[in-house]
Amino acid sequence: MSLFPDSECTTCVGGCACGPQERAIRRIARGDWPHGPMTPEQREWAACEADSAWEGASDYDSLILLDDKTLAESLFQAWWDYVRSNVL
Numbered sequence: 001m002s003l004f005p006d007s008e009c010t011t012c013v014g015g016c017a018c019g020p021q022e023r024a025i026r027r028i029a030r031g032d033w034p035h036g037p038m039t040p041e042q043r044e045w046a047a048c049e050a051d052s053a054w055e056g057a058s059d060y061d062s063l064i065l066l067d068d069k070t071l072a073e074s075l076f077q078a079w080w081d082y083v084r085s086n087v088l
């Protein structure tokens with residue numbers, strides 16, 4: 001079960017390796033999300049996810065106040081920072 005409706009990937013050409021949540025977050029961050037505003041559950045998930053990926057560099061209470069686009073951008077950035085600090 002996915003929190004977000006599945007949507008077409010607008011990033012990958014050919015085979016897409018993104019999960020449905022990553023696809024959704026990318027599109028929301030670009031203002032290219034056809035499913036309307038995020039639901040409270042989606043926002044809550046995104047804020048928790050960014051909070052844990054940043055490992056304390058930000059906090060849930062301020063993340064949840066962001067608008068959808070900024071929240072999605074923040075989560076995307078948090079994922080990147082997480083990957084960079086754990087892989088590189």
Ligand SMILES: [Zn+2]
Binds near residue numbers: 010012
């Ligand atoms: Zn993709």
